[in-house]
Amino acid sequence: MAAPKIAILIESDFYEHEIWYYHYRFLEAGYDAQFVTRLWGNDAITFKGHEYHAPFECRGDLEKLDDATLDQYAALIVPSGMVSDxxxxxxxxxxxxxxxxxxxxxxxxxxxxxxxxxHSLWLAAPVVEIVKGRRLTCHPNLHGDALAYGASFVDEDVVVDGDLVTARTGGHAHLLAAKLIQMIEGKG
Incomplete structure (x- = not known):
């Protein structure tokens, strides 16, 4: 049986602790964590992290994830930091x-x-209808954005609303990953 696939978006100014946590945590769980970005016609792009400027090479092109390919994934993660912006x-x-x-x-x-x-909520700015009426949490700096998008902000570290799992900050990546793994394995 093939390992469940997780797509994780990546770009410059990523939060290193979060991205490296996903890389190793999903691997440890037996999942196929695939980082994707907009490659702009390149075979790969090496991004630098926000705090330590750690390099991270990405070879996955998000523009090649058509609907049929997307159906092969168990989850899509939009990380914190400046990635969404x-x-x-x-x-x-x-x-x-x-x-x-x-x-x-x-x-x-x-x-x-x-x-x-x-700060992943920034990526929803052009398509606010996807979060309108949904229960979610986000960084306190985006509280106003959540309300402006029509979402129902919940002041908790992790919030589950059906197929949407949100977490407050990059420092809560372990909680987000744990909840996603529980849900993929049918345990939560």
Missing amino acids: RLRYTEDLGRIPPASDLLKRAFAKPNLLKGMIC
Whole structure:
């Protein structure tokens, strides 16, 4: 039986502790953690972390995750830090940024778990309908964004609303990962 696949978005200014935690925690659980980004036609891009400027090479292209490919994943994680802000860039203001479009398509799949943490809510800015009416938590700095998006903010470290699992800060990555693993394994 194939290992469950987890897609994790990545970009520059990522929070090193969180990204490396996901890398090793999902591997330890027997999962296939695949980091994806907008490769801009490159085979790979090496990003630097926020605090230590640690390099992280990514070879997965989020623009190649069509709906059929997305169906092969158990979860999609939008991490903390500046990842979402950088991934919501679009050169064509008349189109939804590719990463936000991926998130919108993921929300249309109730069997795909969505993990969002800290500042990841920024990626939903172009597609606020995906979180409207949903219970979630986020970094306190994004409390106003959550309300403006029509979400129901909950002041807790981790919040589960069906297929959406949210966590307050990058420092809560262990709680987000644990909840996702429980849900994938049918234990929570």
